[in-house]
Amino acid sequence: MPDKQSGINAILATTQSLFTVLRDVFLVILFVFLLCFPTQLNSTLSKAGISQLNGGIFTWQKQAQQASTQSTDAAQSNSSASDALEEIKSTLDDIASQSADPNIKKQASDAANQATSSIASLDNANSSLAHSVLTLQSAAQGTQSGEQAPPANGWVLLGNADPTHRSWTHSTTPKIANASPAVTVGQTVTFADNVFLRADVAQNQKPIQASILGAARTGSTAVITDVHYLPNKKGNARVWVKVKMNSNQ
Numbered sequence: 001m002p003d004k005q006s007g008i009n010a011i012l013a014t015t016q017s018l019f020t021v022l023r024d025v026f027l028v029i030l031f032v033f034l035l036c037f038p039t040q041l042n043s044t045l046s047k048a049g050i051s052q053l054n055g056g057i058f059t060w061q062k063q064a065q066q067a068s069t070q071s072t073d074a075a076q077s078n079s080s081a082s083d084a085l086e087e088i089k090s091t092l093d094d095i096a097s098q099s100a101d102p103n104i105k106k107q108a109s110d111a112a113n114q115a116t117s118s119i120a121s122l123d124n125a126n127s128s129l130a131h132s133v134l135t136l137q138s139a140a141q142g143t144q145s146g147e148q149a150p151p152a153n154g155w156v157l158l159g160n161a162d163p164t165h166r167s168w169t170h171s172t173t174p175k176i177a178n179a180s181p182a183v184t185v186g187q188t189v190t191f192a193d194n195v196f197l198r199a200d201v202a203q204n205q206k207p208i209q210a211s212i213l214g215a216a217r218t219g220s221t222a223v224i225t226d227v228h229y230l231p232n233k234k235g236n237a238r239v240w241v242k243v244k245m246n247s248n249q
Contacts, residue, residue, distance in 0.1 A: 078125055156241055159175055198212055198213060216245060220245065
């Protein structure tokens with residue numbers, strides 16, 4: 001019994017440490033939103049006779065670029081935290097279902113519910129961060145010549161599917177509208193949320209750790225060029241697809 005209790009205590013401690021990521025993420029989101037409209041802010045400052053900030057070292061354009069980088073960095077941290085929480089939640093679910101001790105059952109169940117709530121919060125935060133990146137990219141393109149367009153393709157995590165790949169699980173909201181997880185190459189999908197597009201994975205790298213290339217906005221469409229179901233230990237799968245964005249979006 002002491003071993004079980006120490007095990008659950010260790011898991012709870014790890015879970016609590018991951019929850020602190022939420023605080024940092026939301027602070028970054030707040031900062032990014034303050035810089036989402038650098039062009040309009042720059043115009044207002046210019047009318048007041050202020051054309052640059054910090055002694056001319058940082059312009060609004062540079063701050064927008066920095067904010068975009070911070071957004072993608074925060075999204076990477078978000079994704080890593082969410083991935084870790086998924087593993088912890090799975091372990092807590094196992095403890096809750098297997099333990100004969102009512103107190104341990106309740107502790108594990110409560111912690112699993114908290115993990116589920118935090119996973120959803122991280123998912124929502126990433127959607128906000130993706131929106132910020134899109135806004136900042138749009139502002140940068142409007143104020144700087146030669147700015148590169150967002151990537152035309154990349155990998156997107158659509159959501160979590162059951163072992164049959166026919167139904168979505170409840171842990172996160174699917175990122176495509178009116179479609180099942182049983183997606184196929186050549187299928188056109190419409191994004192139901194703002195999503196990040198990631199690079200191909202490097203050796204010994206998880207898809208969630210791949211570099212963020214850019215983002216796609218809610219309502220945009222893309223054609224699936226590759227599909228990968230990444231299973232977990234319970235048989236469910238994360239649905240990753242590589243997409244080619246349709247033009248003029």
